[in-house]
Amino acid sequence: MNTFAMDTDRIALAPAVRLAAVTKTYGRGPRAVRALDEVSASIPRGSFTAVMGPSGSGKSTFLHCAAGLDTPTSGTSHLGDTELTGLNETRLTQLRRSRVGFVFQAFNLVPALTVRQNIALPLRLAKQRLDPAWLEEILRRVGLTGRADHRPAELSGGQQQRVAIARALITRPDVVFGDEPTGALDTVTAKEILGLLRGCVDDTGQTVVMVTHDPVAASYADTVLYLADGRIAGRDDEPTAERVAERMTHLGAWS
Template structure:
């Protein structure tokens, strides 16, 4: 039976008089890859940040891996993010003075946990960089740096991996390599993944694309092709112009 990894109900996030999210109801199934798309200002990144516990909604509820976020103190929310949530940004956010292995181990170090023997190398192996453990970011390509960031997000074995334009800073070839890796993690390991993207080709790697317009869900596509996603986005952008 399919379980729900992320559950959002009546989710609203206001910034002053502007509603970035306006009553979102959305379930994200465990073991699936979901892409979130929409015109500029549609609330995509806000949705991701609220779902990942990085921002608190004005009203409504979010549950991740069965845990309601609204009732958690800041300390408990921080612990949940460290242990059950992974996040990959467009910018790699690696510390330049640390090696790949040290960057991957950083979340555990910050939580004052000693990495299990071989855990860091295993995380790097999962993203195809086991032989780059001793390299610093300046010695790695952009795609390799994003793979290190991905390994860092995966080191805690999160229930959900969130990505905010994770391939936005990469060239086309490297972007496809990272997307193929994300797809493989879902297929091989059942890693629940949620990604905001503006790229129809990137979205085509997902099982499902959810479209937002003006902070509201405006339809979805299952088993999407890049062409179908591009056509839907073109229609949404005409409506919002």
């Protein structure tokens, strides 16, 4: 029996992200806040999932627990076949650097570094070898080939977010997590960035999980997960901006 083949099949079948009865409580005693309340969710590989909910619904905590940025109070979170809740901080840091990409509302670029150097930074931090051909491919995908030697101050906001996406992709991560990645961009530029994230899923099989408050942004996803009061309040596997906006209104997001 081929053990390697069995392991490969098991890993291939594992969801990209899985949360099982995850509860996250901040603080203690009467002032304790339960940000997540026994949340279970499974996100397939090669999919684009948006996470939405009213302010305080737990969507950012969901992302942080799924990405290994925060540890659940109870329950388990998995990245592929790896249980994150059993890892110490050193192992979590190593895992995040090699298997997870992050794109935030703030671009978080290093001003003194060029576009090329900013993109390669996660590999330097993880002490991994840079594949020049892959770097050039990433630059081409995000439309920055001609800007590779520029510094962040010489770029528009949309171009800086493209650098952030390229930086998230350079390690060939299992999952790219986005926390309001278009929140600081104008409407036209936001659509360009969302189209780029959509292309990462459709063209290369990347898995993207994005927290957003914008129904238009959510409409680019395959699935929208709705959170309310720290619990899963529903999902939509055929999201449109209109359907998402209506559902958010019912959740009390825009009362």
